[in-house]
Amino acid sequence: MDRTTEISLIKEIIGLAEQKSAYLDETIAHSPISRYASPERFERERSALFRRHPMIVAHSSELEGPQAFLTKEFLDLPVLLVRDGDGKVNAFLNVCRHRGAKLVREASGCKRIFTCPYHAWSWSNDGALRGVPHEEQGFPDLPRAERGLRRLPVAEAHGFIWIIANPDAGDMPDIDAWLGEIATDFKWLGMADHKVAVVETLDIKANWKVLVEGGLEAYHFRVAHKNTIGPYFTDNLSTYRMFGRHIRSVLPRISMPDLTQTPEDDWEIRRDANLLYTLVTNCQLLVQQDHVMWFHYEPVAADHTRVRIVTLAPKSYPDTEEMRERWAKNQLITTTALKEDFELGEEIQSGFASKGNPSHLFGRYEGALNRFNLVIEEILAN
Ligand code: FES
Ligand SMILES: [Fe+2]
Known part of the structure; x- marks a missing residue:
């Protein structure tokens, strides 16, 4: 003002x-x-x-420092917010891409790799699939690139983290324009x-x-x-x-x-x-x-x-x-x-x-x- x-x-x-x-x-x-x-x-x-439409889900101070993560629920959607090593915020569905278990159970913390509590598939905090136990026999020719964590549109602006609670919503609009x-x-x-x-x-x-x-x-x-x-x-x-x-x-x-x-x-x-x-x-x-x-x-x-x-x-x-x-x-x-x-x-x-x-x-x-x-x-x- x-x-x-x-x-x-x-x-x-x-x-x-x-x-x-x-x-x-x-x-x-x-x-x-x-x-x-x-x-x-x-x-x-x-x-x-x-x-x-964009909505605020967290204040930036709740996700402070590289590798910090935060889990949220919004309108039945489990959300995982992660700050990667470069300080950039990613938002994912907190849902395992194997058989849908909740990937991260903790409310917050600091991690580079997220490992599912069910069969131990793991993802890095940029959403890429990293590990699949017994992959060769069980999942021959698994297209790993298609099994990254589902992304939600996300932005960090004015000290808040904004998402659109829908993985199919497309790009996040510019927050100042919003x-x-x-x-x-x-x-x-x-x-x-x-x-x-x-x-x-x-x-x-x-x-x-x-x-x-x-x-x-x-x-x-x-x-x-x-x-x-x-x-x-x-x-x-x-x-x-x-x-x-x-x-x-x-x-x-x-x-x-x-x-x-x-x-x-x-x-x-x-x-x-x-x-x-x-x-x-x-x-x-x-x-x-x-x-x-x-x-x-x-x-x-x-x-x-x-x-x-x-x-x-x-x-x-x-x-x-x-x-x-x-x-x-x-x-x-x-x-x-x-x-x-x-x-x-x-x-x-x-x-x-x-x-x-x-x-x-x-x-x-x-x-x-x-x-x-x-x-x-x-x-x-x-
Ligand atoms: S449901 Fe997550 S590894 Fe199987
Ligand atoms: Fe009042």
Whole structure:
């Protein structure tokens, strides 16, 4: 984000606070509940959205150093991420090319050769088949080149590892092109200079979009979060901008309207607001004063989402007991508030069966929710 944008975003909030107005969309909108409740719709999202488009699966610091590896599951796909001797990241299906056993069982580690636990076929970390026990008798003329590990499209950019969860998806698009104009903000955030400090995974009985929507408006802050973070934020005041498919929201703290008393040169948006980046496909980055919270939504079923909540701390901070305690405390503050949202999300999901609402209503304060859903609709239509 350049300085002009930073100042104009702050001025926009101050202006709205002075007018005692929320940031308003033109009209209200309706969001059919089938978007969140229908298993058929979920299958379409799986094939047309999650299996076709780039998504973040790991932070680069989780795969640090040559020969590091990491295993992940996403939408029933076992994934093996490997950093080879040159530091380049490869992504493979974590599936043995002999008879399909899970090749790597460990969550992470450091290896040059991966040996299957079933019959000990082995592959190097560039995916090439290296060893087949008793090959001459059992597999005469085995075309080894055809038995390399199945590759997934992968890229490393802005401190994250991105894949397309489909070995037949073709080439990975350029990530800066995928991010569009929001790439400028990513450069400013410097996510490659961060590292994973705290990780927590929650299984929530709600559709992934219900959970994403929970962060896209400040209308609920003083109500749903009245006993936690609500009092620290201005009531029902947030702004957003679309950057192609992606959204940047500004969630001002109560201190932001008072910046009129401070010289403009001293304004810093991260000190007086949280920024929330919602990236299609399934990532939200909540930018706080000196660290970033990464919410990774893994859709499991129409009514089930696994959420990975990660504190990304600047690498420049010392790795001391005191700092670890601080990051753990920050994570707890965020997850406590998120659990309030997730509890509501589960209740919303359980209400769908009643068919009491054919659709949800997005008020003019909730325009970002509508825009997010329209982006998904557009992707599914193509
Ligand atoms: S299934 Fe992996 S070596 Fe046989
Ligand atoms: Fe919330």
